[in-house]
Amino acid sequence: MRQDLELRGDPLGRFYTDPAIGQVFVSLFDRRQANSILDLGSGGGSLTVAAARRWTDARIQTVDVDLGAEEHIRTGMASAGHVHHDHLVADVLDENLPEMIGGPRFDLAVCNPPYARIKWRDGFSRILAEAGMEGLQTLPTPALSSDIMFIAQILRLAEPGAEVGVIVPDGLVSARRHRAVRQALLERVRVMRVVQLPRRSFRGTEAQAHVIVFRNERGRGEPVEISRLDADGVSSPIVVGNEDARIRMNHGYYQSVTGTLRKGFSLRGIGAEITRGSLSSAQARACREPVFHTSSFNQPSTFDYRLNGAGVASDRPGRRIAGPGDILLARVDRNLHRKICVVSQGQAILSDCIYRIRVPANWRDAVVRGFLSDAGQAALIGATRGVGARMLSKEDLLALEIETP
Known part of the structure; x- marks a missing residue:
């Protein structure tokens, strides 16, 4: 050429x-x-x-x-x-x-x-x-x-x-x-x-x-x-x-949505709301308020994540806020399938490398445990794309089938 x-x-x-x-x-x-x-x-x-x-x-x-x-x-x-x-x-x-x-x-x-x-x-x-x-x-x-x-x-x-x-x-x-x-x-x-x-x-x-x-x-x-x-x-x-x-x-994608996962559910099917964070890496570094980024997945308990912020301004376009009950998942990262947590207290502004997932309270535990299962981890990996740092699209996340725990 x-x-x-x-x-x-x-x-x-x-x-x-x-x-x-x-x-x-x-x-x-x-x-x-x-x-x-x-x-x-x-x-x-x-x-x-x-x-x-x-x-x-x-x-x-x-x-x-x-x-x-x-x-x-x-x-x-x-x-x-x-x-x-x-x-x-x-x-x-x-x-x-x-x-x-x-x-x-x-x-x-x-x-x-x-x-x-x-x-x-x-x-x-x-x-x-x-x-x-x-x-x-x-x-x-x-x-x-x-x-x-x-x-x-x-x-x-x-x-x-x-x-x-x-x-x-x-x-x-x-x-x-x-x-x-x-x-x-x-x-x-x-x-x-x-x-x-x-x-x-x-x-x-x-x-x-x-x-x-x-x-x-x-x-x-x-x-x-x-x-x-x-x-x-x-x-x-x-x-x-x-x-x-x-x-x-x-x-990888079809392997994750066949077999045992046919007895599972999808985020779209349970009416999940998925929102991408808003701050770029440069904006996150310059922000004086607490920001949640891929490097923030550093606490031992997946189901009891405590954010440092309180009284952070309201959620709006260009400023997405995480709070108690929100499930957070890395959107872009080499190991994004392992970076998931549930916020128990506090608030933080989300970087654009994070998805905020909101589901009915009775589904919250099933979603997180489903993602953390062996089948869920394989499903997340199968749905990602990219060289080095992987990326997960919102559409693929909504369609992803999660095994019922």
């Missing part, structure tokens, strides 16, 4: 695939035979080599803008004993790439796009239109991340019915802001399975990532198999309806 990518570290925003992940990746395809394989943005060629080892007779085309990529790929291909390989040094998102390669002719494609934001260029309209995803042009340009544009470019190059596997960041499968993108994808292609990868699967990042495997044919509302990769291999899939997949496609 060109140097208009904006990411720290690797100037092209690449995080390289571990060979072990590459082997799992190619095992997720249904296709037993492949004639022509594409690796778009091939980098050092981990996915290319894994594909070469599985589909030994296929001709493989790699494309990367990095002049040094071809030497690494050739070395890997030689170790795999594979000789049917062509490499093109080119901008992966060039609108004329199909002409450079010779038109749609691939029956299988593998791809690990860079984790990067890209600047919109005029050629992107043509790429989306020819991929059958022109509806995405109405979205704000920040929503069209590199992974979306890579998928669109692959669809221009893939034969009808071709199988495609793409490694994507967590936001694409779980973030609310990407719901329209998931809907467009599920309508344009037949998504067969999504596999959640372990954190630290890629050198240089803790980012959560997933593999999406789909077929280049129109989606007709088929269910999606959602699994995760762990030390024991790929888990048995959870089959998720197409409408649910448009909302989320990450295994």
Whole structure:
């Protein structure tokens, strides 16, 4: 890709695939035979080599803008004993790439796009239109991340019915802001399975990532198999309806709302009121009144938290106050699932990293104990997103199912 990518570290925003992940990746395809394989943005060629080892007779085309990529790929291909390989040094998102390669002719494609934001260029309209995803042009340009544009470019190059596997960041499968993108994808292609990868699967990042495997044919509302990769291999899939997949496609979330949790309840279902705190970190530091922040979860008793303030001004927009009976939960933190308490006395102004949860008094104990249970902790973790510091959205918190104690 060109140097208009904006990411720290690797100037092209690449995080390289571990060979072990590459082997799992190619095992997720249904296709037993492949004639022509594409690796778009091939980098050092981990996915290319894994594909070469599985589909030994296929001709493989790699494309990367990095002049040094071809030497690494050739070395890997030689170790795999594979000789049917062509490499093109080119901008992966060039609108004329199909002409450079010779038109749609691939029956299988593998791809690990860079984790990067890209600047919109005029050629992107043509790429989306020819991929059958022109509806995405109405979205704000920040929503069209590199992974979306890579998928669109692959669809221009893939034969009808071709199988495609793409490694994507967590936001694409779980973030609310990407719901329209998931809907467009599920309508344009037949998504067969999504596999959640372990954190630290890629050198240089803790980012959560997933593999999406789909077929280049129109989606007709088929269910999606959602699994995760762990030390024991790929888990048995959870089959998720197409409408649910448009909302989320990450295994951690669905694992938290199935099985024993079906006998639980949701915060939305019991009429909970969830309010986000108001003070930024800078405002919290400058405030002379007591402020409750993520660092304030430091008392031994979860059910008897005593705040220092008294007579703090009334609750209003821009100034959210916690008081007796309120449940407080970290909204942003590496260990937010463990940061929960019930206020027994006192008041404090809430930072914007804190949720205030108000429920009927007869539900208060059940909510907190449900969150603190093993199942509740797993549910909270499954609903979060982010690298390093995790984040929990209000919508996901309201929908989260809590096991009845």
